[in-house]
Amino acid sequence: MSRFLSENYSKLIPYTPGEQLNEKVIKLNTNESPFPPSPSVKQVVTDDLLDRLKLYSDPEVKQLRNAIAEQFGLEAENVFVGNGSDDVLAFSIMGFCGAGGKLCCPDISYGFYPVYADLFGVELEQIKLKDDFSIDINDYIGKGCNIVIANPNAPTGLALTVDEVEKIVASNPDNIIIMDEAYMAFCKQSCVELLKKYDNLMVVRTFSKSHSLAGLRVGFGLASKEIIEDLNKLKYSFNPYNMNSVSIAAASAAIADNEYYNKNIDEIIRVRELTKDLLSSLGFTGTDSKANFLFVTHPEFSAEELYKELRKRGILVRYFSKPRIDRYLRITVGSAEEMQALTDTLAQIIKEVKE
């Protein structure tokens, strides 16, 4: 720490991203897609586009906001685009809960929510998940507090239904409810339809998981025009040109390719269910994840030991050394081949220990 950092931030504990190893590994630790982006991405990243990088990108991000709006039956004015959904979450929590506001979220969820609260001076109430890691919606009904919920939740993979979310949104009309749908594509439902009825809902999505573009950094928020206007006001006061021209062009092309992505999503769901069965036959139990990852534990083996053992053998999964979940592994659903390698390796580890 330098001697210049503001006292406000001196005790800040930043978010820890999953490991990015250069070595050749089977990477099942950060919920990326095993499939490359839509071929249309290559078609739009032309030499001409690269030459035009000499000009600023469009601060209004019109092309991409239109493309997203079209997919969801909304207007461009209902869409805020960020440099990854973290950017969208940051501006949202800053703007709607910042400097003395209050926010609620589940105690086990995306690890970034408490970091944002800390950064922006937000009072955070973390509400305990039930023992089976599910959310009790009664904890949130009529809460009278801004709320952020990952749906499906991470790292549990458990999802609330649209009806359940509606009860939360309807019963907190004076607070903003942020539904972080980073993994929703793998659940095949969405709260976007509720936007037509409620002005206190924001739905956050990302291109990082279902759309195989984690490295491009594109996320978006869908909400009322007034909420989007507020987010743009913050963006224009922080970083007006937050989206580069390659991201705008590539993401616009990608989101239109429903055929390609629906096929990939269906395959990930198929492999997810298959892997659940294989892990179950090895003695693992876990949540009924509706995301592109599994959250599993084994009664006989320490999750930390399994994590280390897998790592030695070239398979990277995510282990959180945190209360209540430190016996669990979060395993991204990769390709069928990768998941076969995972379950084969786990079977081998178990066999070696037992011998």
Place this chain on the structure above:
Amino acid sequence: MSRFLSENYSKLIPYTPGEQLNEKVIKLNTNESPFPPSPSVKQVVTDDLLDRLKLYSDPEVKQLRNAIAEQFGLEAENVFVGNGSDDVLAFSIMGFCGAGGKLCCPDISYGFYPVYADLFGVELEQIKLKDDFSIDINDYIGKGCNIVIANPNAPTGLALTVDEVEKIVASNPDNIIIMDEAYMAFCKQSCVELLKKYDNLMVVRTFSKSHSLAGLRVGFGLASKEIIEDLNKLKYSFNPYNMNSVSIAAASAAIADNEYYNKNIDEIIRVRELTKDLLSSLGFTGTDSKANFLFVTHPEFSAEELYKELRKRGILVRYFSKPRIDRYLRITVGSAEEMQALTDTLAQIIKEVKE
């Protein structure tokens, strides 16, 4: 505005970016380069790179930090990379001046500094430039306050020498001095050498102007390892993956191509000086700009009228309707052909009015 926006931000007046017109115009309003990026950019943005967008980008931005460090004779730990230099400035002003801290800057300078101050709750003192738009360094010596100065300054183009900057830095040892060198490549000097002597200096640079990559959004800050560590702490608490993989690869390739960019920079300087003479012969006066733009006024014509007249004829320049500079135009130095078109058009306008 929605009914959810925090009161802190309800009165925020965001930065206004220069116009981005879709029509075919000669665009001399946002200080972009007339030249395309280095051909090496196209070489590194391969199909393979685009396929690998399925994976997260490197949050440590190692490749690009190494490439930048090498150019400046520093170590990667002295380099912070942002999604445009606005990102770097935002984190810096937030971290080192935020929440009750104080910042000084010239009253006529980059219009974003007051916006940041407002956003992050920083007390801002704007120090009046002299009547000739130059900075009186005595206003800053021993000031005992954090300072941000664009050098060369915008929109004046006037530059402080390294010796002058050193006096400011040395006399404010307990405050951070941010030198925003967005336009420094066109001035052929730099305060980077002072980093070896002073731990309270940060130099901010961008790929947007000299490196023809405005649309890629890459900027960086150079400072002590402790200051960079602080900036990373904020970044990891806001948006850890702030740089996408295309930006990292393309900017790393670009910054190594000194031959290409030095040639472009020399040409822009040549055309700048030529245009100064041509404008002078039309009766314009202005500052001795060391940047890639000119800042000029005409004794007989309103700058606003000239701006509008040029716009009608397909040439876009920047006009600021602000006290003290509302008789001036800021004109980006484009290609020799574009500047010929500009001066020809201005000559024509003057001729028409006089007839």
